[in-house]
Amino acid sequence: MRLRKPFLLLGSFALVIALAACGTNNATNNGANQGAANTTETETETKTEALTGSILAVGSTALQPLVEQVGQKFMAEEEYSKIAVQVQGGGSGTGLTQVSGGQADIGNSDVFAEEKLKDADADKAKELVDHQVAVVAMATVANKEIGVDNLTKQQLIDIFSGKITNWSEIGGADQKIVIVNRPSSSGTRSTFEKYAMGTKVDDIEGSILEESSGNVRKIVSETPGAIGYLALSYLDDSIKTVQYEGVEATVENVTAGTYPVWAYEHMYTKGEPNEVVKAFLDYMVSDEVQKADVVELGYIPASDMKVSRDVDGNITNK
Amino acid sequence: MKAKNPSPIRMKRHHMEDSIGRIYTTFCVSLLVIIIVSMIYFVASKGLSTFIKDGLNVGDFLFGTKWSPGSDNPLYGALPFIVGSFSTSILAALIASPLSICASLFMTEIVPGWGKRILQPVIELLAGIPSVVYGFVGLSVIVPLFRDIFPGQGIGIAAGSLVLSIMILPTITSITTDALSTLPKGLKESSFALGATRWQTISRVVIPTVLPSILTGIVLGMARAFGEALAVQMVIGNAPHIPNSLFQSASTLTSVITLNMGNTIGGSIENNALWSMALALMIMTFIFVIVVRLLERRNRI
Numbered sequence: 001m002r003l004r005k006p007f008l009l010l011g012s013f014a015l016v017i018a019l020a021a022c023g024t025n026n027a028t029n030n031g032a033n034q035g036a037a038n039t040t041e042t043e044t045e046t047k048t049e050a051l052t053g054s055i056l057a058v059g060s061t062a063l064q065p066l067v068e069q070v071g072q073k074f075m076a077e078e079e080y081s082k083i084a085v086q087v088q089g090g091g092s093g094t095g096l097t098q099v100s101g102g103q104a105d106i107g108n109s110d111v112f113a114e115e116k117l118k119d120a121d122a123d124k125a126k127e128l129v130d131h132q133v134a135v136v137a138m139a140t141v142a143n144k145e146i147g148v149d150n151l152t153k154q155q156l157i158d159i160f161s162g163k164i165t166n167w168s169e170i171g172g173a174d175q176k177i178v179i180v181n182r183p184s185s186s187g188t189r190s191t192f193e194k195y196a197m198g199t200k201v202d203d204i205e206g207s208i209l210e211e212s213s214g215n216v217r218k219i220v221s222e223t224p225g226a227i228g229y230l231a232l233s234y235l236d237d238s239i240k241t242v243q244y245e246g247v248e249a250t251v252e253n254v255t256a257g258t259y260p261v262w263a264y265e266h267m268y269t270k271g272e273p274n275e276v277v278k279a280f281l282d283y284m285v286s287d288e289v290q291k292a293d294v295v296e297l298g299y300i301p302a303s304d305m306k307v308s309r310d311v312d313g314n315i316t317n318k
Numbered sequence: 319m320k321a322k323n324p325s326p327i328r329m330k331r332h333h334m335e336d337s338i339g340r341i342y343t344t345f346c347v348s349l350l351v352i353i354i355v356s357m358i359y360f361v362a363s364k365g366l367s368t369f370i371k372d373g374l375n376v377g378d379f380l381f382g383t384k385w386s387p388g389s390d391n392p393l394y395g396a397l398p399f400i401v402g403s404f405s406t407s408i409l410a411a412l413i414a415s416p417l418s419i420c421a422s423l424f425m426t427e428i429v430p431g432w433g434k435r436i437l438q439p440v441i442e443l444l445a446g447i448p449s450v451v452y453g454f455v456g457l458s459v460i461v462p463l464f465r466d467i468f469p470g471q472g473i474g475i476a477a478g479s480l481v482l483s484i485m486i487l488p489t490i491t492s493i494t495t496d497a498l499s500t501l502p503k504g505l506k507e508s509s510f511a512l513g514a515t516r517w518q519t520i521s522r523v524v525i526p527t528v529l530p531s532i533l534t535g536i537v538l539g540m541a542r543a544f545g546e547a548l549a550v551q552m553v554i555g556n557a558p559h560i561p562n563s564l565f566q567s568a569s570t571l572t573s574v575i576t577l578n579m580g581n582t583i584g585g586s587i588e589n590n591a592l593w594s595m596a597l598a599l600m601i602m603t604f605i606f607v608i609v610v611r612l613l614e615r616r617n618r619i
Contacts, residue, residue: 061580091580093589101584116583178471183556183574184388185581185588202386208473208567209556211577215457222462223471 052082053276059088059095059108060187062136062231063265066297067108067284073293074283083276092116092187099268100124105277107268110136110187112311128268133284134299137262138192139235139249140242141220142227147172150243157197159227162204167225179207180219180228186211191263192229194313196244229261233298251300257307257315264309265299358600365597368394368590379594385558385574387588394591396571398560400598403570406475406550407543410482411490415536417483418490419525426498427520438495445488453552456481461553470565473555478570481549486539493538497531498524530613537613541606545599547572571595 057067064087071085090098092109096116099107107128109116117125140151146167151159158164159177168174181203182189193200203209208223210216213234220226221238232249235241241249244261253259267284269277283289290301307315368374374394382395421441425434460480465472501524509519525532547570555567556577575592582589 089580091582093582093584094580097584121583121586183577183581184386184558185578187581190388200388202389203557203559205557205559205561206471206566207555207557208471209558209569209577210552215552218457219473223465226471 051080051276051279053274054084054086055106055277055280056086056104057088057095057106057108057267058090058098058104059106060092060110060265061089062110062188063108063134063267064089066134066265066293066299067106067267069293069297070284070289071280073289074280077283080279080283083280085280093185096128096268099270100128102270105269105273106281109266109268110263111190112264112266113268114311115190127270129270129272131267131269131273131281131284132264132302133267133281134265134290134294134302135254135262135305136191136265136299137232137249137251137254137259138188138196138229139232139261140196140227140244141217141230141235141239142242143220143222143224144238144240145173145224146175146227146240148242149240150246152245153197156244157199157201160197160204161201173225175225178223178226179204180216180223180226181207181209182216182229183209183211187263188229188231192261195263196229196261231298232300254300255304255306257305257317260315262300264302361593361596361600364590364593366594368587368594372587372590374587374591374594379591380598383560387591392587394587396591396595396598398558399569399571399574399595401560402475402554402568403544403572403599403602405568406478406482406554406570407540409475409479409564410486410543411536411540413479413483414486414490414539415532418487418535418539419494419532421487421491422494422498423520423524425495427516427524441488441491444484445492449485449546449549450552452481452485453549456549456553464565468565470563471555471567472565473553473567474561474563474565475554475568476564478550478554478568479543481553482543482546485546485549486543489539489542490532490535493535494528494532497528497535501527530616534610534613537606537609541603544602544606545572547576551576571599575599 055071057071068087071087074080075083075085088104092111093116095104095107095109096113097107098104100117100121107113113125113128113130114122117128140156142148148167148170151170155164155170160179160181164170165177166174167177182192184203208219208226210219213230216228216230217234217236217239220228220230227242230239232251232254235249243249244259247253247259249259249261254262267281269281272278273281285302287303290303294301306318308318309315368379369376379394379396380400381397382393383397384393384395385398386393421437425437456477460477461472463472464470464474464477468476505523505527506519509523514522550570551573554569554573556569556573557567558569558574559567561568575595578588579592582592
């Protein structure tokens with residue numbers, strides 16, 4: 001007994017200290033806008049000569065799988081083997097908050113920073129540098145039994161704002177429309193509202209709000225009369241893909257600029273990136289990644305786009 | 319004095335062990351207090367800034383029925399979520415309480431032998447299942463079932479509270495079982511001696527005696543249901559409206575917080591409004607704790 005006691009005591013102390021460390025760590029992460037000391041960035045800056053250091057990328061869950069996979073590949077490359085890439089989710093808002101607060105090196109976002117950082121935060125958006133690494137397109141999806149193959153912009157507005165409540169009103173089956181939407185703060189929703197409908201709509205009574213794409217697909221495939229929207233990588237046979245203004249949601253139509261419901265996946269840095277972060281971002285847009293990982297995971301390479309779009313939605317040919 | 323030579327050393331050692339133990343416990347306790355106080359401060363400071371810094375009216379927040387933070391004229395009414403939280407947790411408690419009370423009576427009064435051996439591990443197992451599993455089962459089994467039987471999409475408060483009721487079963491059952499097994503033996507024996515049947519003893523003697531403990535269990539179960547986020551979020555639908563049917567999409571405070579927290583910018587009004595909801599949840603938890611304390615006090619008499 002006597003021998004064991006000090007060990008027990010020591011063990012408990014270690015546990016308490018570990019817990020305390022976790023606590024403070026969380027507190028700084030959560031208190032994003034309180035401008036905590038930026039340890040990661042100073043660390044990387046001092047070590048840049050040998051191109052060693054660490055990168056913390058936080059934000060969009062839609063972009064997370066790509067950054068994670070490319071991060072692994074990047075660290076496996078011999079010349080970058082001394083760089084540690086860490087990827088966290090948390091949502092676009094968290095990513096933008098943390099990168100502008102300095103807690104993260106890269107903030108992943110589904111939307112332009114200017115769209116999220118408005119009003120009092122507009123200055124913060126100006127400090128951020130945008131790196132567009134991929135494009136994600138969204139298709140309107142519906143339950144297989146609706147009997148409608150094509151929807152116009154106006155029809156989508158009427159459906160999502162509750163003016164049309166039955167598929168028979170637009171030539172489909174006699175089936176009540178069930179809207180499967182995203183939460184109002186979601187980047188996917190703002191993309192869909194902005195480029196498919198051109199207007200924001202309030203949630204109507206009886207609609208369903210889900211954040212995860214997997215759940216959206218599950219509910220749309222099972223609920224009679226359901227309509228929703230999903231990234232192209234989530235489309236499969238269990239649901240019906242609806243045309244938009246007569247245009248099929250395909251990668252070719254998106255890159256050619258004929259299908260408008262798409263958005264860039266952004267990786268924001270605060271100011272110009274340091275060498276380590278820049279090496280990673282350059283790797284991200286290299287052909288090696290764009291032609292392989294990006295396509296493989298269901299995104300569209302940013303370099304394939306024949307059109308480009310700015311924050312106000314103005315489209316220009318490349 | 320010389321004869322007792324070893325004893326002062328021993329005493330010294332005992333004193334040292336004593337003080338080390340004392341310092342260690344004091345350190346742990348003060349750390350715990352600091353953590354709790356700072357958490358309360360953190361949530362309160364963020365949650366209150368909605369009203370202090372952003373100038374939102376407390377009444378508008380608590381009783382406003384419209385939640386549309388993204389529109390040109392943003393509104394931050396949290397009443398639909400408060401109503402959703404209360405109705406799901408109260409309904410869950412209503413479903414779970416009779417089941418739990420019967421289960422614990424079964425284990426302690428009716429078949430204390432094999433009944434307890436089989437039922438207790440099963441109920442403890444329920445407590446260990448992760449909430450995402452409950453949510454997924456709810457989405458895959460309960461929602462389609464409700465959709466076929468009742469009007470509506472099956473998603474809604476009914477599905478949410480059914481999932482929750484299974485999640486809070488272990489809480490209520492274990493607290494009731496503990497109370498029942500600590501009941502003085504003489505109480506039942508005197509009842510039987512007076513010629514009462516087992517059912518009369520249970521309904522007139524056992525249940526009234528342990529009622530405060532049963533209520534404690536129910537309140538704790540409701541507190542758990544109130545704070546549960548993930549499983550409910552998957553089956554309730556999350557539309558920011560007060561539903562007019564149990565089978566229509568509704569949302570709870572927790573589901574709105576989890577859906578939107580990551581997508582909003584820290585420090586913006588919308589983000590602060592979400593923290594205000596977290597504060598409301600915390601205040602509700604305090605109220606639940608106070609209720610439990612009051613019930614326990616009654617129990618002691």
